[in-house]
Amino acid sequence: MSTPHQSSPTLSTDIKRLKQGWLIVFEGIDGSGKTTQIELLYDRLCRDGYDVIQRKEPTDGPWGQKIRRLFSHGREGISREMELSWFLNDRRDHVTHYIRPALDRHQIVLIDRYYFSTMAYQGALGLDTRAIQAQNEAFAPIPDLMLLLQIPPENSLRLVRQRSAPNQFEKPDYLKQVAAVFDHMQFPYLRRIDATQTIDLVHRHIWQAVDPLLRRLEDSAS
Template sequence: MELDRGYLVALEGIDGTGKTTQWTLLADYLEERGLPVVRLREPTQGVWGQKIRKILSEGRGETSAEEELQWFLNDRKEDVEQNIQPALNANKVVVIDRYYYSTAAYQGALGFDPEQICAVNEAFAPRPDRVLIFHGSLEKSLERIETGRDGFSSFEKKDYLKNVQDIFSSFKGVHIRRIDSDGTVANVHRQVVAEVDDLLGIEEAR
């Protein structure tokens, strides 16, 4: 299947929703149908992304919330310039695990204005053709985090994640779709595939 332009699909939601598993499954699904796929994740493995990942694993320390937000912006600017825009220009499907809606939600829960964060990002970052926001039981997400990893990151506290989830729920737009993340992996994958098939015009029976 050839595309007449590039497409950007962002998977968003709090940790523990199974988002990253579905990111992998979606990219695999599209590649099996012969589509050119670029898999990206944010924070990236670049210089700024590594600084952010250190905060996630070790805590913020003396890093201010303002500095942290700037690191996210710096990391994304590099990602857009080096990876996202070139792939879109080459008519590929970019499937990204977290994008600027995550920054707006997580930093918004620290007291920043989520709408302003989105506006700042959209000044340089292409808006996704589809944003799949994974939403489910907070308790189930926390259970998945506990059983799937050794401890929580600095962003994974219950009250904080509830605020993050509420901000994710507030996002509106024709490009935004809600995915019920509480079902089985197969059930959630069917929801994801249906949304992306609709976007790309894939009519193959599932």
């Protein structure tokens, strides 16, 4: 996965100043194309003159590195409660040092995974998803738009098996449970995107969800 962009590249000399920050989150099971689509949206927003940053979770911070070791080495006796605490600590640092400062600067923030992934992946282990949501929303800003890229778990597993080093979170039964938790999520800011389509068509549907938000931002800034 590429290193997240800290700020917009100089693609437009006319930066659009907004009266508030905007948080857009990309979610979905492994192999749904989040990384590709967040890059496409980031590039398009920059070309259109928006002040935008791109981030990912888990982060590259100390807690995120502990989580990434779980991906490659397995849980190795780490309890589900301790694992959840690592995600919460990583996200708390992320919110404090990156997300809230960017929103306070009235930037558009794009995040590859957020607390909905924690709800889905830890919920699939049997933890209470509502409790996880409440723990996160005690400190993490609620997104303005959540883009849920959906593919069948079978498609995800097929893509996962093509990787040279699949991670320990990508087991067939577990991934199906994760997908089921995502499928049951209902939020007013959630937009479901059929990610089985071509990359260009998925990006078009994402833009159709993002564009009305941008129009509202521009109207509020005028």
